[in-house]
């Protein structure tokens with residue numbers, strides 16, 4: 001049941017065709033683990049919190065830096081040097097008082113991921129490095145919890161739902177990729193556009209069906225073009241081919 005307060009708060013989405021109270025209750029009963037409270041994590045957390053996801057678990061190991069603020073809209077100038085997890089908690093608690101927000105100021109690794117994410121219905125990958133994405137991937141394969149992946153590379157970005165064995169896994173896509181220490185170029189509005197779609201597809205996955213399962217959405221921000229490409233599992237994938 002939705003409370004009177006919730007009926008008012010979510011009124012404009014409750015009247016959406018193909019949504020209604022049943023979809024709202026699915027969101028209320030959902031737990032989402034958001035890995036990273038940066039450029040993608042901002043729009044993802046804002047829109048998931050605003051939509052009424054029952055429990056958001058957010059993990060980030062960093063503190064806010066001045067150079068984050070061109071894109072990381074969860075945080076403001078007053079939060080410089082504050083853990084991003086704490087800043088995210090403050091911002092989102094102010095936005096929606098009806099939901100549970102749990103934040104962790106820690107790095108994600110193979111030792112703590114079970115404790116952080118085992119209650120999640122879906123993981124949202126808002127990370128910026130391959131090593132931690134591989135931690136999410138191993139956990140996702142083992143526990144059959146899907147990952148809504150997004151990534152940004154300058155003016156280009158991508159989005160897909162990784163739900164092995166029903167779809168490719170992270171390693172099927174990035175087996176060759178390696179991390180570098182160079183700062184990556186990114187405009188806040190590009191992270192905002194893709195992070196917003198990542199939140200949208202997470203809401204659709206939880207209430208009905210995502211449109212990016214077995215499909216990679218490729219976004220060219222400079223040319224303002226979206227392309228949807230079919231993606232397949234890598235039969236020789238080191239992480240998921242045994243499934």
Ligand SMILES: [Zn+2]
Nearest residue numbers: 169172237240
């Ligand atoms: Zn794979």
